[in-house]
Amino acid sequence: MASLLDWSLIDGAVPAGLTFAGGAAFAVLLADGRRVWWRRILPLVLLGMLVLGVLIEVLVNQVWRPFADRVPTNTTLWITMIVGALVLGVLRALPQRWPARIGIALAVVVLAVCGVADINRYFGQFPTVGALFGSGQGPTTDLSQAAKPAASTVVVPPGKALSEVWQPPADLPAQGTVSEVTIPSSAGFNTRTGRVYLPPAYQATPRPKLPVLVLLAGQPGSPSDWLGPGQLATTMDKYAADNRGLAPIVVLPDHLGSELANPLCLDSKLGAAETYLAKDVPNWIRQNLQADPDPQAWSIGGLSQGGTCGLQLAVRAPEVYRNFIDISGQREPSLGTRKDTVNAAFGGDEAAFKRVNPLDILATAKFPRTAGLIVVGNKDGEFRPQQQDVLKACRRAGMQVDWLEIPGPHNWVVWRPALAQAMPWLAQHTGLTPR
Template sequence: MDWIDRLLTAVSLDGAVPAKVASVAMIVAVLALLALAAFAHFPARPRRGLLRAGIAVAVGVVLTVVVRIIVEDLWKPYPDVLPLATWAVIGCGIAGIALAVAAVGRRGARTRKKMALRTLGAAVCGVILVAGSAALVNVQFSAYPTAGALFGVDGFDTEDPATALAPRDETVAAAPGETIAQALPADWTTPTGDRPTEGVVTDVAIPGELSHFPARTAKVYLPPAYFAEPRPELPVVVAMAGEPGSPEDWTTSLQMPQVMNAFAAQHNGIAPIVVVADPIAERLGNTLCVDSPRGNADTYLAQDVPNWIDKNLQASTDHSQWAVAGYSFGGTCAVQLALAHPELYPNFLAMSPQQEPTIGTRAETVDAFFGGDENAFARHNPLDILAANRFPELHASYAVGTDDSEYGPATEALAAASKKAGIDVESHELPGGHDYSLWHDALEENLPWLSHSLRLA
């Protein structure tokens, strides 16, 4: 069945072509449903059928508005507001279901066979509208870049932890100021034979021994060089997803393993180790990446995760070769961790970060996490920290999409404040919005910066 997996991973669900296909299919489905609604009462009262269809569409619009109010004004499971274009597409799906029900009609079918055919046609059209809406939402956020990602087919190699994390007798570490490539013997080569020529991803549990943080399963990417003899003690990138999100988003949606494998293929198998840790404990959680009654996220990411890496990975112990990275909420978290623990994470990559830690508004955030204490909030807010301190030892790269109207200004503000605080800053503006396609490209674009900052090659 390998050919099926390869086919699924080759079928793109992102970009202009899937969007056009979904749009055309939805238009055809709407026309078909309108025809079914009219002819459900043909020849006596076709207008009645169209009236029912119009009422159904109106009901769908009203339901969409109600759902939006419940989700974004009352429930508020995430701090971001979905674009109106996203709600419009969601509304098409909801209205499609209502229209399909109206198209079936209650009268007009003289036989059970005709009624069954009309019901089947309406159901098929309704499914097309819902699927088309889902496809268009996916195109907006690039959450499932391929059919393989949608159906859980990995586009990368996986390995069980016992095998992937098995220690080697001989390792090579880079001296201060030396790159990994310079430290390796002249005859060193990447693995051959039964050892991987591409990196592998393994699932691991990183317990919150000090923080008691209930983190979900982490993802660890190990590049080909990790399986060579002697084993180079490679740099480490601790990565974090957005909110809502999970560590799996880095491997499935952002396609980090494929990006790292492509880089490794051009650098003799050498790439960073990437540990995708969980900063929120649940998909709709929000810890602000601080220690609070909602979880000791800072202690987990600054103590438990590094301790686990030291105990379980033969990686660089020189923290000048460590970085922290994230996108959206995770990008904000990356900035916070680097500023709070510069000796631990002296390099950080922030992709489309929020301007400040938030659960919606400043007042809500300060009340929920800091008991209404603005000074306590300021001690964790990057802009306040950067205004009051200097960090000449830090190296940062910021990336954002040209179409990201909300996080674009936030990223620019953080980059400017970082420069004023003495941080060595790179800034990248790439075509795109606030989505996984942009973050995939941003990671790819920043690999040369990471390579230089972490002394890879």
């Protein structure tokens, strides 16, 4: 029998039970015998909910546009439902005595929990109860302890992969380590605390010089997203267990600056995000970690806006990153529309945007030494066509690009397994395993 922490929040008994409880709670909020309730109060509240839903769609998705992705209809509906439930609860409770008021308040809380749970089901953010409470993120270790310099390193002969010469010691740890790190910007780009995953093999002496994967969250997002909802430590530990402790070093920098910011991974009026990822982060890695220095062993990737960013850096800094993993990315860096993007980032200078836009660059330049993996959900109606355009542009530019389609829409149901399924491809293209 599965433990409580293993209970699924995506399908099965828990979501079904919450749906039933939410329906019962909504029935409690509606159950008022007053004639004025059915003729005036309830219709006005329902009308207000409809107006709120329209306002969210217009003001958030069309005017403000704080996110690279639009707020989905599922989320809009539940926001209006929860607000409506709160209003109904207050209006139902006013003429009641305290025992009834407590029951009505509980109904509002149950409906709100049901709404939050259903939004989580839509995004796949927390697949289990354990994930909700932070399990699977891996132990946090001070980097000064986890990344002590090794006296010697493994020498890999030309033409060989690291796995072909690697001999793990008997006392190799079963798990990797996760450390919080501060990666400074040379150009004043504001960043939050980053994370670094070091696989078990990093603790060995002689130390294997492992490949590097710089992995980016979506927007809104933070570096810890790949550890929490993304279950990165669990995924990488499993890969390492199947490969005698070997796995890439994974660096999770902050490429946004704040949860709602979107500097587009460009050097523009919005910040020096490109310089941060193309120079500052690689320099920090070289100074603080013993990694494979060959650009062929370096990759950058991410999900959604972070996937777009991975493509951008592969095109803009191919001397640093020879490989990229674009998971559910966009056709181009965007704040909603091309006009809004150009105005915000370059003061309306379309030519300046085209000089840094990956598809415009790919139309005229060749990248025969760059490899990419483009991943998307087969039910992602908005981003799948954009990824197909990216695939065609990359192949026309001479890149070695593969396509991976995973069952699901634009959410963690796709992004979480995407990393695990990308690992064999990544290992072969970075010299970790033979091709």
